[in-house]
Amino acid sequence: MSILIAVHSFRHGIGKTTCLVNLAMMMAQNGYHTGIIDQPAEQSIQARFPADATILDTLHLLDPLPHPLPNLERLSQHLNGYSTPSPLDYLWVELNSPLDQETLPILALCDMVLFVSGIDEHDFQQTAIAVDVARQLEVPQILLVINQAPHAISFHALSAQVQQIYRPDAIAILPWTAEIATLGPHETLCTHLTHHPIYQNLTTLSQAISTLSITSTVTPLRLSFFDLLQLPDQHRTFLSWLIRQRSAPFHAVMDHMQMTPNDTTQFINSLVQQGLITPKPHAQEIHYHPCFVMKSGRHTRKRSQSGLFDDLV
Known part of the structure; x- marks a missing residue:
C-alpha cells in the first residue's frame, strides 16, 4: 500500500x-x-x-x-x-x-x-x-x-x-x-x-x-554495546562514530561514509528500518540518533470515531 x-x-x-x-x-x-x-x-x-x-x-x-x-x-x-x-x-x-x-x-x-x-x-x-x-x-x-x-x-x-x-x-x-x-x-x-x-x-x-x-511502522530496538559488536563491520563502524557524535545530519553521514546521496539515503533507511537509528527534527535539518531506548510504535488510528465524520461515514 x-x-x-x-x-x-x-x-x-x-x-x-x-x-x-x-x-x-x-x-x-x-x-x-x-x-x-x-x-x-x-x-x-x-x-x-x-x-x-x-x-x-x-x-x-x-x-x-x-x-x-x-x-x-x-x-x-x-x-x-x-x-x-x-x-x-x-x-x-x-x-x-x-x-x-x-x-x-x-x-x-x-x-x-x-x-x-x-x-x-x-x-x-x-x-x-x-x-x-x-x-x-x-x-x-x-x-x-x-x-x-x-x-x-x-x-x-x-x-x-x-x-x-x-x-x-x-x-x-x-x-x-x-x-x-x-x-x-x-x-x-x-x-x-x-x-x-x-x-x-x-x-x-x-x-x-x-x-x-x-x-511510522518501525519500533526501535534497545541497542546495547554487546549488540553493537554483533553488527556487520560497516554498521558497527558507523554506529560507533554516531555514538561519539551523539547525532548527525544527512550531509555529515554522507561525508563520513563517503557515499553518494542516493547510497546514503538507502544506507540510512536500512538502519532506520532495523531500529538502529532514529531521525529527529533539529532546526532546519533531520538529525539521526543511535537508538538506546525503547519507543512505542504508532498507535492505531480510530478516525471513524471522530465527531468530524459523523455525517461522512
Missing part, C-alpha cells in the same frame, strides 16, 4: 502546488514510484510539469478524485485502487482550502500531511488550526513548509518558533526569491534551479519524508 501524502495551505498563492510538484519529482528521481492526483476539473498540477517529465518512468500523473467525494470507506478503496505499471510508493494529493467536506475525508485517510504557510500572524493562526485538526484525526506525520521567508529575519529563530508552535515531524524554511517568479508554466526547481537554496531545502525535506514513512 502506498504512503498517502496530502498537501494543504489555508490560502492560495503561498506555494502549495510548487512544493508538491517539486517534492514529488525529487522522490521520483530517487527511484520511488510516485503518483500525483490532480485537483478535480482544474488540472492545475498537470499543467505545472515540464514536457519531458514523462521520461521519469517512476512519476505517474493520475486521474482526479471523483466529485463529490464518496464516503470514507469508498474513498479509501478508490485511493488504494490507483494502478500503474508498478505499485506506488507514494501518492500525493493537493487539498483545496478551506478544510471542509471535500478535504477532511482525504486528510483523515492520509499517512502524512504537509502544511505550507507564510510567516505573518494570520498565516500562523490558520495553520495552527489546520495542524490541530490533523492531530485530532491522528494523522501519523505532520510536515511543515514556511515559504517566502524574508532574508532579513533569522531562519534559526524562526525555525525554533515554528517548532515550539506546531511540533512538526519535519520542517523546511524556504526564503523569498525573485527567481521562482521567472519560472515558466512548465518549468520546475528540479529542472531549472537545482543550484538554488530552495531546491536544497526541499531535497532535505524529501529525504526526511522517505525516512519518516519507514519510521
Whole structure:
C-alpha cells in the first residue's frame, strides 16, 4: 500500500502546488514510484510539469478524485485502487482550502500531511488550526513548509518558533526569491534551479519524508554495546562514530561514509528500518540518533470515531 501524502495551505498563492510538484519529482528521481492526483476539473498540477517529465518512468500523473467525494470507506478503496505499471510508493494529493467536506475525508485517510504557510500572524493562526485538526484525526506525520521567508529575519529563530508552535515531524524554511517568479508554466526547481537554496531545502525535506514513512511502522530496538559488536563491520563502524557524535545530519553521514546521496539515503533507511537509528527534527535539518531506548510504535488510528465524520461515514 502506498504512503498517502496530502498537501494543504489555508490560502492560495503561498506555494502549495510548487512544493508538491517539486517534492514529488525529487522522490521520483530517487527511484520511488510516485503518483500525483490532480485537483478535480482544474488540472492545475498537470499543467505545472515540464514536457519531458514523462521520461521519469517512476512519476505517474493520475486521474482526479471523483466529485463529490464518496464516503470514507469508498474513498479509501478508490485511493488504494490507483494502478500503474508498478505499485506506488507514494501518492500525493493537493487539498483545496478551506478544510471542509471535500478535504477532511482525504486528510483523515492520509499517512502524512504537509502544511505550507507564510510567516505573518494570520498565516500562523490558520495553520495552527489546520495542524490541530490533523492531530485530532491522528494523522501519523505532520510536515511543515514556511515559504517566502524574508532574508532579513533569522531562519534559526524562526525555525525554533515554528517548532515550539506546531511540533512538526519535519520542517523546511524556504526564503523569498525573485527567481521562482521567472519560472515558466512548465518549468520546475528540479529542472531549472537545482543550484538554488530552495531546491536544497526541499531535497532535505524529501529525504526526511522517505525516512519518516519507514519510521511510522518501525519500533526501535534497545541497542546495547554487546549488540553493537554483533553488527556487520560497516554498521558497527558507523554506529560507533554516531555514538561519539551523539547525532548527525544527512550531509555529515554522507561525508563520513563517503557515499553518494542516493547510497546514503538507502544506507540510512536500512538502519532506520532495523531500529538502529532514529531521525529527529533539529532546526532546519533531520538529525539521526543511535537508538538506546525503547519507543512505542504508532498507535492505531480510530478516525471513524471522530465527531468530524459523523455525517461522512
